[in-house]
Amino acid sequence: MIESKLTELPERAGDRTNVGPPPIEAIRAGAGRRPRRRTAALSAVGLAAVVVAVGGTLLLAGGPILTNPAPPAASAPPVPAATRLVGIGHAAIAVPTQWAANKLGCGTPLKDTVIIDAGPQDLCHVDRPKGVESVLVRSGKPIEFHADETFQLDGARAERQRTTCTPRSINQVTVCSGTVFIPSLDVSFDASSSTNADEVHSILARIIIVPDKxxxxxxxxxxxxxxxxxxxxxxxxxxxxxxxxxxxxxxxxxxxxxxxxxxxxxxxxxxxxxxxxxxxxxxxx
Structure with a gap:
């Protein structure tokens, strides 16, 4: 559980460039495309949930709703080729099969990775390399999350916080992040990219509802x-x-x-x- 609020929160500090969410139709259309060589993923860094340091362990505030609502879709959309599903309950995201799991240093993604239950992270600073994509999958609504728009995702209402890009003066890397929260399933996906905002949009386009899993x-x-x-x-x-x-x-x-x-x-x-x-x-x- 990365219910240890990862330490990339500093990447949200400073001046942010608000690139906004792309048109919803463009997002959904992207879900059926074959993933690019480097698709964007939700990052544990830039995580929109609040974190509390306790004895060197980072904790995410907020908790899940202990319900299992019936999935809104009768059947799941096709999963893009060369990807695997990672999810909580009936909400999942397709990530490239070559992506690592929880590949972090002090809470910072070091290579393309999906992040879920990463365990305690040391309280230290590691620069995110350029060209790294990640996606954080977690239960609950991130504390700092606010919905800039809503849309339908396979029959479920989803909320989208617009993508922002934050330049880092230390290593000259800009990190873009965006989040989708599904209230009825109480699951959020936080995508981050040190490539560009388009990678964030591409990753969030691969969120699906899976009724039979x-x-x-x-x-x-x-x-x-x-x-x-x-x-x-x-x-x-x-x-x-x-x-x-x-x-x-x-x-x-x-x-x-x-x-x-x-x-x-x-x-x-x-x-x-x-x-x-x-x-x-x-x-x-």
């Missing part, structure tokens, strides 16, 4: 204990999404009992409803 969610940090992600709470989220939790425990001296150590299949994996997700948690002493 369910994406395993990311475990969220506990409000009562910000250092832990408890298996009981995560089991409730899995059940609400139509998945079956299988809780296993193992000893981990010095760790908080009930804290999640591993999830398999990994968060973001698209599964058949009723599939089992194994959650390994710290055993009680």
């Amino acid at each position: 369910v994406g395993a969610p990311e475990p969220l940090f506990s409000e009562s204990n910000p250092a832990a992600r408890f298996s009981a709470q995560y089991a409730d989220r899995l059940t609400a999404l139509g998945l079956i939790p299988n809780i296993q425990t193992r000893k981990s001296p010095g760790s908080i009992p009930g804290n999640i150590l591993a999830v398999s299949p990994s968060p973001g994996t698209m599964l058949t409803p009723g599939a089992t997700v194994t959650v390994t948690a710290v055993a009680q002493p």
Whole structure:
């Protein structure tokens, strides 16, 4: 879970160039095109959710709605060639198969990557290389998100925050970011690119609703204990999404009992409803 608010928030600081969202028809038309060699992806950096530093761990504020509404579409749109789906619940995004997962340095994407459940990130600064695309998939509405426009996405109402581009004076790289939030499914996609704004638009065009699959969610940090992600709470989220939790425990001296150590299949994996997700948690002493 990148419910550790990644440290690319500084990329949103300073002067921003508001390039605005492209026409919706252009966005949706792009979803059927074969992905370019370097497609844009939502970045964990430039993440629009608020983050709180707790003992060196970054936490994203806000949480998911524990519901599993019926998907609005009868069948999913075709997935572009040479891509794989990553999502939460019935909302997913097609990312190029060659993209890495959670390839970050201090919360900053270092290469083309999809970001979900990246774990704690060190509080340090790493410059984002030029030409890197990323997409952050997360539960809930980012705290800093505001809708500049709304549109229909495979039958679901979606909200779009316009793309902004922020020049970085340190390494002369401009980072563009944009976000789509789907209220009924309580999932957001934050795309960032150090190439240009068109890459952001291209990535967001690949968001789809998948009625016959369910994406395993990311475990969220506990409000009562910000250092832990408890298996009981995560089991409730899995059940609400139509998945079956299988809780296993193992000893981990010095760790908080009930804290999640591993999830398999990994968060973001698209599964058949009723599939089992194994959650390994710290055993009680």
